[in-house]
Amino acid sequence: MSQEIFLLPDVGEGLIEAEIVSWKVAVGDTVVLNQPLCDVETAKATVELPSPYAGVVVTLHGNPGDMMEVHKPLITFEVGGDGSAPAAAPAAAAPVVEEPKVSNSTEGREAVLVGYGVANEDGLATRKNRRSSSATAPVSTAPAAPITSGPVRTTPPVRLLAKQNGLDLATVPGTGRDGIITRADVERALQGGGTSVVAAPRKASTPKTGPLQPTRFVGNDLAPWATGPKEERIPAKGVLKAMAEAMVLSKTTIPHAGVWLKVDATKTMELIAGLKQQPSLEGIRLSPLTVIALAVTDAARHFPGINSHWDDGTKEVVIKRSMNLGIAADTNKGLIVPNIKEADKLDLVGMAQELNVLVDKVRAGTTSLAEMSGTSFTITNVGPMGVDAAMAIIPPGSGAILAVGQVAKAPWVVNDEIVVRQVVELCLSFDHRMIDGALASKVLAHIGNFLNDPAAAIIAG
Amino acid sequence: MIDEELVQLLTPEGERVVHPEYESTLSGEEIFGLYRDMTIVRRLCNESTSLQRQGQLALWAPIQGQEACQIGPGRALAPMDFTFPTYREHGIAWCRGVEPKEMLRLFRAVSNGGWDPYKYRHSVPTIVLGNQALNAVGYAMGIQRDGAEEAVLTFFGDGASSQGDVLESFVWAASFNAPVVFLCQNNQWGISTPMSVQSKIPLYHRAHGFGFPGIRVDGNDVLAMYEVSKRALENARVGGGPTLIEAYTYRLGAHTTSDDPTRYRIDAEVEVWRHRDPIERVKSLLVHEYKMKQARFDEVAEEAEKLALQLREDVLAMDRPDPLSMFDNVYADFHPLIEEGRQEMIDLGVTGGAH
Numbered sequence: 038m039s040q041e042i043f044l045l046p047d048v049g050e051g052l053i054e055a056e057i058v059s060w061k062v063a064v065g066d067t068v069v070l071n072q073p074l075c076d077v078e079t080a081k082a083t084v085e086l087p088s089p090y091a092g093v094v095v096t097l098h099g100n101p102g103d104m105m106e107v108h109k110p111l112i113t114f115e116v117g118g119d120g121s122a123p124a125a126a127p128a129a130a131a132p133v134v135e136e137p138k139v140s141n142s143t144e145g146r147e148a149v150l151v152g153y154g155v156a157n158e159d160g161l162a163t164r165k166n167r168r169s170s171s172a173t174a175p176v177s178t179a180p181a182a183p184i185t186s187g188p189v190r191t192t193p194p195v196r197l198l199a200k201q202n203g204l205d206l207a208t209v210p211g212t213g214r215d216g217i218i219t220r221a222d223v224e225r226a227l228q229g230g231g232t233s234v235v236a237a238p239r240k241a242s243t244p245k246t247g248p249l250q251p252t253r254f255v256g257n258d259l260a261p262w263a264t265g266p267k268e269e270r271i272p273a274k275g276v277l278k279a280m281a282e283a284m285v286l287s288k289t290t291i292p293h294a295g296v297w298l299k300v301d302a303t304k305t306m307e308l309i310a311g312l313k314q315q316p317s318l319e320g321i322r323l324s325p326l327t328v329i330a331l332a333v334t335d336a337a338r339h340f341p342g343i344n345s346h347w348d349d350g351t352k353e354v355v356i357k358r359s360m361n362l363g364i365a366a367d368t369n370k371g372l373i374v375p376n377i378k379e380a381d382k383l384d385l386v387g388m389a390q391e392l393n394v395l396v397d398k399v400r401a402g403t404t405s406l407a408e409m410s411g412t413s414f415t416i417t418n419v420g421p422m423g424v425d426a427a428m429a430i431i432p433p434g435s436g437a438i439l440a441v442g443q444v445a446k447a448p449w450v451v452n453d454e455i456v457v458r459q460v461v462e463l464c465l466s467f468d469h470r471m472i473d474g475a476l477a478s479k480v481l482a483h484i485g486n487f488l489n490d491p492a493a494a495i496i497a498g
Numbered sequence: 499m500i501d502e503e504l505v506q507l508l509t510p511e512g513e514r515v516v517h518p519e520y521e522s523t524l525s526g527e528e529i530f531g532l533y534r535d536m537t538i539v540r541r542l543c544n545e546s547t548s549l550q551r552q553g554q555l556a557l558w559a560p561i562q563g564q565e566a567c568q569i570g571p572g573r574a575l576a577p578m579d580f581t582f583p584t585y586r587e588h589g590i591a592w593c594r595g596v597e598p599k600e601m602l603r604l605f606r607a608v609s610n611g612g613w614d615p616y617k618y619r620h621s622v623p624t625i626v627l628g629n630q631a632l633n634a635v636g637y638a639m640g641i642q643r644d645g646a647e648e649a650v651l652t653f654f655g656d657g658a659s660s661q662g663d664v665l666e667s668f669v670w671a672a673s674f675n676a677p678v679v680f681l682c683q684n685n686q687w688g689i690s691t692p693m694s695v696q697s698k699i700p701l702y703h704r705a706h707g708f709g710f711p712g713i714r715v716d717g718n719d720v721l722a723m724y725e726v727s728k729r730a731l732e733n734a735r736v737g738g739g740p741t742l743i744e745a746y747t748y749r750l751g752a753h754t755t756s757d758d759p760t761r762y763r764i765d766a767e768v769e770v771w772r773h774r775d776p777i778e779r780v781k782s783l784l785v786h787e788y789k790m791k792q793a794r795f796d797e798v799a800e801e802a803e804k805l806a807l808q809l810r811e812d813v814l815a816m817d818r819p820d821p822l823s824m825f826d827n828v829y830a831d832f833h834p835l836i837e838e839g840r841q842e843m844i845d846l847g848v849t850g851g852a853h
Contacts, residue, residue: 043552044553045553046550046551046552046553046554047553047556048550048551048553048755048756049755049756050556050557050756071545071548081756081757081758082752082756082757082758082761083758083760084551084755084758085551086551086552087548087551087552088552089552089553089554193846194846197846197847286764346766348767348770349692349694349767350686350692350693350694350748350767350770351770355770410765410766410769411766411769433764433766434764434765434766434767435766
């Protein structure tokens with residue numbers, strides 16, 4: 038038996054660090070070659086790292102959220118001995134010319150992405166740097182104090198010169214364009230000079246390294262108004278980032294339109310109340326949402342066009358005759374939309390059971406990625422939050438979303454008499470590229486009729 | 499059907515399509531051969547991605563989803579034809595006989611190319627976008643001057659279709675009626691640039707403006723890719739001039755290992771294309787029409803697995819070259835600028851000899 042250390046590789050052409058997103062293995066686990074070990078997020082991508090060894094995990098050198106340096110230990114394995122590890126890999130190829138060690142680990146290296154081309158000499162100034170440099174002119178004439186923040190920016194020959202003379206470049210002020218350290222700067226520093234050097238201001242240090250804040254949601258878990266900071270910045274990560282991206286994609290690519298309908302849902306409420314008394318249905322949670330979900334799948338069976346999406350790549354409308362019914366759920370991390378696969382095949386009891394499973398998983402935080410993908414139609418139930426209606430945003434990849442308001446007692450006209458009924462407002466948002474107002478109206482009316490007399494609708498089929 | 503003018507001989511479900519101009523001429527065993535090629539190339543590609551993620555390759559450009567675009571034309575080539583690839587033509591390299599380990603030498607940064615282009619009649623990977631199209635037309639004009647009955651096949655993507663080099667090569671190919679076939683793998687994304695931004699007309703229409711035929715093929719249909727490429731190459735060899743083939747396909751994975759496609763495209767789109775997988779439809783045809791047994795497919799999977807492990811072993815065993823040797827083969831003869839570069843490296847402290 039021997040130990041092998043998997044060093045965090047540079048997975049993206051010139052990266053210096055990566056953040057551990059999650060581990061897929063634990064200490065003591067036996068892993069096979071190419072088994073996924075973890076997800077890491079770099080400046081460019083979130084990628085999965087497969088195991089270079091077959092063996093047993095001895096040490097995980099970091100925790101989720103930790104920023105790890107490239108070419109530093111990530112995992113230690115116990116390999117060999119019993120012949121279980123035939124594929125021991127040698128250490129990653131190190132650069133032939135060792136780069137001068139500088140004290141600052143955030144030293145920027147401009148990465149090259151195949152297909153984009155190489156930045157020219159001027160391109161040393163990254164886009165980010167250009168933006169910041171234009172806003173900051175060299176002002177300070179103070180003696181060159183050791184500079185400890187910001188990346189060291191210079192050229193390879195100057196790095197070599199500094200290295201050969203044992204000079205820490207982080208202490209050298211750069212007078213070149215955008216604060217680049219020139220050969221003259223290094224020579225001046227070596228001669229013990231530098232007092233008259235104009236120190237170019239550094240790019241404001243970005244909080245790229247160090248512990249990152251955990252993902253937070255702009256929901257209920259913020260600090261109170263009185264005691265919280267005057268202004269707060271929350272990094273857009275995790276569910277928040279996903280929500281933002283999905284909404285921008287949706288609102289910028291889908292021409293939204295909506296139709297509204299107020300429905301007398303008294304019979305729906307009565308049906309649910311009645312079913313709750315059924316001994317055979319004990320333990321099954323029923324709610325108006327159960328009937329609404331059933332109404333939606335029934336409407337899709339009558340009007341398949343509503344269960345569709347626009348494929349912009351091929352300029353095709355994709356009609357699906359199977360409904361993965363998404364249910365928008367508010368979690369303490371933000372909005373997620375798990376779906377019930379093939380919801381159109383379910384009857385009322387089946388729908389109730391599937392909804393129960395879905396809700397339980399959301400509450401337990403165990404909803405899987407697969408359960409959130411492939412949604413073809415979504416219901417967002419804003420009623421429990423105490424509002425009447427919403428014009429919801431259509432999740433990318435589907436063609437419509439139904440928002441359901443609160444079910445509340447309201448005056449309603451029956452046979453020219455004003456009576457008190459249980460009323461709910463529905464709003465159907467739809468992608469007007471392929472769904473027109475006529476179709477959307479028919480679908481919403483169908484759902485309304487269903488709720489108006491669910492027993493009759495279920496029997497009619 | 500994606501487009502009314504799209505040549506397709508096999509649907510995503512593996513059912514044959516009757517086309518007025520093209521029909522599949524391949525036997526069951528020949529189609530099985532294409533299945534084997536695509537399966538092996540995909541497996542080798544997966545291993546290469548893993549090797550990159552483990553720090554053993556600097557970079558890798560995955561091929562997933564585009565196997566048929568390459569295996570079809572790759573097997574339609576005649577031995578003396580010459581091919582000019584981008585950096586993603588692993589399937590063509592495989593068909594030309596390049597050894598898998600040679601394909602990875604560039605990506606391991608131990609070689610400027612990886613193989614002898616003349617041995618395989620397959621040029622080295624071209625990273626500079628579109629440059630290979632000019633090389634290809636130049637080579638094709640050479641064939642004309644030799645009076646040989648050969649053709650050139652060159653590759654680029656929807657992104658590179660906007661490059662000046664590609665469009666200039668169209669002009670030269672048309673003007674000289676050069677025996678070249680341009681194969682554009684339109685995988686819908688030029689890194690993060692969607693097709694809708696890249697071109698306002700179907701790419702194959704561009705050829706008409708330059709004065710030669712353009713044709714759009716279902717790039718996930720290896721039978722169609724084979725027949726259309728074969729006819730275009732034959733046409734080029736006998737003086738019929740250039741053709742542009744637009745292989746309408748999809749890159750299921752990342753542009754390269756440095757790219758994260760989830761940042762610019764939605765899962766739903768990828769899912770649609772997964773259903774159009776080039777390998778699955780051929781397997782379906784082989785099972786239903788040719789009654790091939792699972793054991794045969796298992797054998798291919800096993801062979802691919804062995805090749806993948808061999809590839810890993812070969813890559814890990816690669817020697818590191820003398821860093822100064824990178825200057826050796828840029829020009830055949832002495833070149834002052836190259837010599838200057840070499841001297842600069844020596845001055846920077848880089849010494850000769852393998853480390």
